[in-house]
Amino acid sequence: MPSVTDIVNKYRPELGSYEELYKWFHAHPELSYQEQKTAEAIVKHLEKFNSYEIHSSIGGHGVAAVLKNGPGKTLLLRADIDALPVDERSNLPYASQARMKDVDGVEKPVMHACGHDMHITTLLGAAETLVKAKDEWSGTLVLCFQPAEERASGAQDMIDDGLYDKVPEPDFAVGAHLMPERAGVIGTKRGLIASSADSFQIKIEGRQTHASTPHRGIDPIVQAASTIMRLQTVVAREVDPLDFAVVTVSAIHAGDRENIIPEEAELKINIRTALPETRERVLNSVKKIIAAEAEASSNPKQPTLKETTRFPFLFNDASVTSALEKTFSEHFEVGKHGYTDDIARLQGSEDFGILATAIGKPSCFFLYGGIDPQVYDKAVKEGRLREDVPGNHSPYFAPVIQPTLTVGMDGYVVAALTFLGKGT
The missing domain is CATH 3.40.630.10 (Zn peptidases)
Known part of the structure; x- marks a missing residue:
């Protein structure tokens, strides 16, 4: 044969x-x-x-x-x-x-x-x-x-x-x-x-104002920046180093003119994990951080999360x-x-x-x-x-x-x- x-x-x-x-x-x-x-x-x-x-x-x-x-x-x-x-x-x-x-x-x-x-x-x-x-x-x-x-x-x-x-x-x-x-x-x-992969589009609504009067608005760019930086701690401080997870903010779009604080910012985020329990924990942490940064920015509007892709x-x-x-x-x-x-x-x-x-x-x-x-x-x-x-x-x-x-x-x-x- x-x-x-x-x-x-x-x-x-x-x-x-x-x-x-x-x-x-x-x-x-x-x-x-x-x-x-x-x-x-x-x-x-x-x-x-x-x-x-x-x-x-x-x-x-x-x-x-x-x-x-x-x-x-x-x-x-x-x-x-x-x-x-x-x-x-x-x-x-x-x-x-x-x-x-x-x-x-x-x-x-x-x-x-x-x-x-x-x-x-x-x-x-x-x-x-x-x-x-x-x-x-x-x-x-x-x-x-x-x-x-x-x-x-x-x-x-x-x-x-x-x-x-x-x-x-x-x-x-x-x-x-x-x-x-x-x-x-x-x-x-x-x-x-x-790994699994969960992707979201995050919309942060602020309040538009002149760049010279930031106190009259709510700056979605600053809120977005704080959110992005804080999200980096999810893997660094909440995931076992022997485990696997990645949280990536791969896009940010906000504003048009240098003298206008814009009305909104949009982020795109991708989350990958190797274990179902890690996936659940990381997703929960991400959502908590997004909500907490809105509160820290004195923003009464919670960001909206729209799921765009979901790989098993x-x-x-x-x-x-x-x-x-x-x-x-x-x-x-x-x-x-x-x-x-x-x-x-x-x-x-x-x-x-x-x-x-x-x-x-x-x-x-x-x-x-x-x-x-x-x-x-x-x-x-x-x-x-x-x-x-x-x-x-x-x-x-x-x-x-x-x-x-x-x-x-x-x-x-x-x-x-x-x-x-x-x-x-």
């Missing part, structure tokens, strides 16, 4: 065309809820194989494809497809120059600054590999190209729009994400793999992860430059898990690196990882195409063979 590696190497398609496809996706990013051309390109590519039952426009611009290949389990493989309002500064010949209006109606530069272009390409490559390798596996394969991950709504939107009325419910779900790790690295981790905790199921540990360690070189079963947890957040938890099924999310090995190794040697290796959402985030593409594609294929392979 051929090994997983034998199958992957035999049926892996020629990758030059996928490298060009990746460049196209990178150069043509689209924001959440607006991924129309991206979805059309995905459908067009899947149609080439004449094997998949394709469903488009699910939950917006989501795409699902089904390949029924005899009796067996059903596996869902997922890739997210949306981009970010980021102005690319990579200087790559295929760098994005796209601009789109965001949900706020303001035109912004757009970039695949989180690797979703690589996610799309690797899953399409895996789709072709698994068509060619049909004799080596049995069961049902569901491919899910999910929109609006960056807005924490795409997975739920697809489910609410009848995803599992259109495609078979999977027995397992597997997703993946590109990380600012050394290219060639791929890993799994049991248990928590991505993402946990890797032990049994699913254990199965992947076995096949990944057989296919990939094990070690610091290859596969690890204890990869660093994703510090960001994900809605992928909803595709499984919504139907009570287990899932696993694996991670892989995309930084040029020479760049990464040099940064490690010089102690400049933070300075020289751009992370997700950076305008400089640009993975080296190889070996990143091969590793990500193989990860999906190996995952499929783990649960659908005839020898399993």
Whole structure:
């Protein structure tokens, strides 16, 4: 019986065309809820194989494809497809120059600054590999190209729009994400793999007045500044140093003229935690501080909090992860430059898990690196990882195409063979 590696190497398609496809996706990013051309390109590519039952426009611009290949389990493989309002500064010949209006109606530069272009390409490559390798596996394969991950709504939107009325419910779900790790690295981790994330828009209403008569008004900028500084103490003084939490005020908008104390200030805040009890405690502390700073500012109007996004905790199921540990360690070189079963947890957040938890099924999310090995190794040697290796959402985030593409594609294929392979 051929090994997983034998199958992957035999049926892996020629990758030059996928490298060009990746460049196209990178150069043509689209924001959440607006991924129309991206979805059309995905459908067009899947149609080439004449094997998949394709469903488009699910939950917006989501795409699902089904390949029924005899009796067996059903596996869902997922890739997210949306981009970010980021102005690319990579200087790559295929760098994005796209601009789109965001949900706020303001035109912004757009970039695949989180690797979703690589996610799309690797899953399409895996789709072709698994068509060619049909004799080596049995069961049902569901491919899910999910929109609006960056807005924490795409997975739920697809489910609410009848995803599992259109495609078979999977027995397992597997997703993946590109990380600012050394290219060639791929890993799994049991248990928590991505933190929760709660985002809010805070509106502080003051009382407008002339800058020369501050006593006649209530200054929302000073109140906002005090609130921002006090919020920094939540993690520093209320969270166990052995635990994990982040409270970030990522935007502040207030005022227009230098001689007017404005009527209001608006903040945007992002809160991440790793434990449900920590999440509850941090959220309560944040709300208390916001209210207390209003009172300290003699402001009779309490700030209003509007939740904008809410990412759940993402946990890797032990049994699913254990199965992947076995096949990944057989296919990939094990070690610091290859596969690890204890990869660093994703510090960001994900809605992928909803595709499984919504139907009570287990899932696993694996991670892989995309930084040029020479760049990464040099940064490690010089102690400049933070300075020289751009992370997700950076305008400089640009993975080296190889070996990143091969590793990500193989990860999906190996995952499929783990649960659908005839020898399993």
